[in-house]
Amino acid sequence: MVELKGKTPLADIIIVNYRSADYLKACVVGLQAQTVPNFRVFLVDNSPENGDVDRLGPLDDRFTVLPQSGNTGFARGSNIGAAQGSAPFVVMLNPDAAPATDWLESLLACIVETGAGMAGSTQLMATDPSRLDGAGDAYSPIGVAWRGGFERPAKNVPETGSCFSPCAAASIYRREVFDAVGGFDERFFCYMEDVDIGYRIRLRGGFGVQCRRSIVHHVGSASSAPTSPFVIYHGTRNRIWTFLKNTPPLLLIAMLPAHVLINLAFLVRSFVHRRFRTTWKATLDGVGGWGWIMRERRELARTRTVGSLGIARSLTWSPLVLLRRAPDIRPLETGQTE
Structure with a gap:
């Protein structure tokens, strides 16, 4: 059993910042208020010239700022941050995602108790918390991915269960799993890199879990317009x-x-x-x-270790679910518990 409140850092939290000054403060304040204190934060700053980190004020010794000479993109930035730590869990948190005080505790408990290789959070819309920003990434056999439940009523958030892959806006990976697949594919720069790493983890026999009680408030598209x-x-x-x-x-x-x-x-x-x-x-x-x-x-x-049939079972085959962009969260399999 993992000790959630010991002294040794249990999680390395990676924040990749790019011109997100308007939202970064809420993200950091949320982390400082976490019920689980034994973590480190590696803040990869892809826009140091913008002064986003300077506006935060003093940070405690759990925070390490890693200024970059240019925009490395989310994928490479995440790998840079992850390489700095050695904790058993690697956590991704977007700078425009403000975590609830028990977010990390719930996320750690979820991945430990289920035995999953990766897990995601319930993302509520920061501008309207009564609606979902997302509940796990679903993937269609035709190669289309979506954030399940986007803009649906938050009261309908699915119970904790299996998902194809977690959205990297607020996700967690076992370090040995993350390292085994080589982290994020840096060629992607950003977008779909979370589905890609989730796919590769599944090909090695791992699975993902969507954790209902681990909550963040996510702005979304904070550094780039969705139709740009x-x-x-x-x-x-x-x-x-x-x-x-x-x-x-x-x-x-x-x-x-x-x-x-x-x-x-x-x-x-x-x-x-x-x-x-x-x-x-x-x-x-x-x-x-x-x-x-x-x-x-x-x-x-x-x-x-998993072939076509095994992957096919994890895909969302229903055209209706795809068209509605609905979540596809499935009951935990035998041997998994919430």
Whole structure:
């Protein structure tokens, strides 16, 4: 049993900041008020010239600021922070996510008691806590991921259960699991990197849990508008990369036509919304990564213990759930407890 309130740091919390001064203070204050005190925070500052950290005032000795010379992106920034620590759990917390006082205690208890390799939090909308910002990431066999339950009533938040992968805005990973898969794929820069690492953990036999009682209030899109060319590009390219890189052979062959069709549909929609050029470039760059993707697939084939059937069981096959962007949280399996 892990001692949640001992003296040895139990968790390394990574915050990757990029021009989030308006929200970072609430995030840090929330951490300082946690019921579990034995953690360290590595604040990776991707915009030191902006002075975001300077506005926080004095930080206690659990906090280490790591200023970067430029914007490393979320994926690399998270890896930089994680490499600084040695605690048994690696925790990701967005700078625009304000944690409840028992957030970390609940999250640690959840991952320890279930034996999961990764776990996520209940994310409430900071501007309207009566609505969900997300309850776990779901993944369709055609290669589309979504934050389950976005903008749904918070009173309908699912009970603790299995999810495909946690949203990295407020997530936790066992360090040995995180290190075994090599952390986040830095080529992704940001967006979909949490689904990608979750997929790779599942390929090694791990599973994810969505923890109902671990709560954060999340602003979302604090450093970039959700329909900006930056977001459209990385979301589109990384969606293709995640599918091509991770999907086991038989499932890839079966679902590739549907994946092509859905990406064509996104291209048509982008034309209507005057985002075609960005979406087209992202699509080309997604397919253009095939060379390194093939190398990654060979490595994944060498290390994976779960094949097409096992992965298929964890996917969300219902078109209705996909269209509604509903959560897909399943009862804990035998041997797992809340």
